[in-house]
Amino acid sequence: MAEPFPLEPSLWFATAPAAAPTPPLAQDVSADVCVVGAGFAGLSTALHLAEAGVSVVVLESHEPGWGGSGRNGGQVIPGIKYDPSEILSKFGPVAGEALIGFVGSTADLVFDLIAKHEMDVPHRRAGWIQGAHTPAMVETVKRRAAEWQARGVDAAFLDQDAVGRLLGTDRYLAGWVDRRAGGVQPLAYARGLAKAALGAGAAIHGQSKVVSLTRSGSTWRVRTAQGATVTAPRVVVATNGYTGDLIPKLRQTVIRPNSFIVATQPLSDNVAGTILPEGQVTSDTRQLLLYFRKDHQNRLLMGGRGPFREPRDAADWAHLERVVGKMYPQAKGVPFDFRWCGRVxxxxxxxxxxHEPEPGLLVDIGCMGRGVGLQSAMGKAMAGYIATGDKGRLPFPVVPITPLPLHALNELYVSAIIAWYRLTDGGMKDKAA
Incomplete structure (x- = not known):
């Protein structure tokens, strides 16, 4: 029998272990916490709550990992967009230091969870390289490496020769490597989180789209499209790039572009040995970055941002296929087996x-393309806050829901930038002969 909401065909769907059963919610239930969304954030929240003895029910529109969590590039990168000095400037010395510690540990959490729960997740922890594509960005990555090195992180600046050797391409002027990072099969990891949460006592229900949240006194009623409800004093909403209109104005607080990925057939050993030979994952310093890696089968993956529109067509992936040939001429002509995308x-x-728009309702949104580590850690932090009532367990301040001004125009602006990048293959000019 076909799945009612099958996952989009992808490399990850083709190579992930089977999912644990998560049948639709068939009857009214009660719990201490109801989690809406079974991606990394929601599943991590459920796992850590269940381990703390809190009863939790997870509701998911499709199946665990169906959204961005099961479609991303599988790069586990610690940190956020901002360097330590910028975090201190934004948040002050006390909160800033705490946040630096939090974002610096996100990759540790992922690999620790995989080991602790013996998850069937192909993974490798060889580091992440950020390549600098302009002279100005050379200085940026040099400073970034120095800041993290000063905090005891196993990081290093890479000159042009070093970055070329580790990436296997001469397209970058310099770079830096953060050896805390690595790569995972992301859908396998999402399914591993689901299996661990179920084993800890959480209930997870797929094909159970939430259509309404209503509060009566200190109790929430979370109703699914089938009419079954979860009654709970606390609700966590973690729907990220697939956020709809369940909470007024929440969707207008983010821009949700698609991130497109192509994957080749497995490379021959002689070609694979010339591309990322030490197994790092990588992304670059472009405004709309390119990100690429090899998977556990020696396939080369290339990803980048793409348009918002549906349906999609072959042109949405064609520029990435051209980029592969330009960046790695030795792989030019290798067929592509998979093309897929997901929202960030x-x-x-x-x-x-x-956000905490009403008592007992906690919302987490914004993965910023680093969702594997960041949202796994956000789930643990939210579980800590819910279990203890200590807001200090949250790494970021709780802020009001504030829609982006002229949200629709923001999406049009981003779409225009994406269209230009598609035409120029991510701003990658052909090298002079």
């Missing part, structure tokens, strides 16, 4: 946003 959620300040 970008906030105006490039920080995750936590």
């Amino acid at each position: 959620a970008l906030t105006r300040d490039f920080l995750p946003h936590l």
Whole structure:
């Protein structure tokens, strides 16, 4: 029998272990917490709540990992957009230091969870390289590496020869490597989180789209499209790039472009050995970055931002296929087996946003393209706050829901930038002969 809401065909869907059963919610239930959304954030929240002895029910429109969590590039990168000095400037010395510690540990959490729960997740922790594509960005990555090095992180600046050797391409002027990072099969990891949460006592229900949230006194009623409800004093909403209109104005607080990925057939050993030979994952310093890696089968993946519109067509992936040939001529002509995409959620300040619009309702939104580590850690932090009532467990301040001014025009502006990048293959000019 076909799935009612099948995952979009992708490399991850083709190579992930089978999902644990998460049947639709069939009857009214009660719990201490109801989590809406079974991506990294929602599943991590449920896992850590259940481990703390809190009863939790997770409701998911499709199946765990169906959204961006099961479609991303699988890069586990610690940190956020801002360097330590910028975080201190934004948040002050006390909150800033705490936040630096939090964002610096997000990759540790992912790999620790995989090991602790013996998840069936192909993974490798060889580091992340950020390539500098302009002279100005050379200085940026040099400063970034120095700041993290000064905090004891295993990081290093890479000159042009070093970055070329580690990436296997001469397209970058310099870079830096953060050896805390790595790569995972992201859908396998999402399914591993679901299995661990179920094992800890959480209930997870797929094909259970939430259509309304209503509060009566200190109790919330969370109703699904089938009419079944969860009654709970606390609700967590973690729907990120697939946020709809469940909470007024929330969708207008983020821009939700698609992130497109192509994956080749497995590379021959002689070609694979010349591309990212030490197994790092990588992304660059472009405004609309390119990100790429090899997977556990030696396929080369290339990703980048794409248009908002539906349906999609072959042109949405064609520029990435051209980029592969330009960046790695040795892989030119290797067939592409998979093409897929998923939404990311970008906030105006490039920080995750936590909202508490009503008592007992906690909202987390904004993955910023680093959702594997960041949202896993956000789930643990939200669980800590809910279990203890200590707001200090939250790494970011709780802020009001504030829609982006002229939200529709913001999306048009981003679409125009994306269209230009598609035409220029991500701003990658052909090298002179």
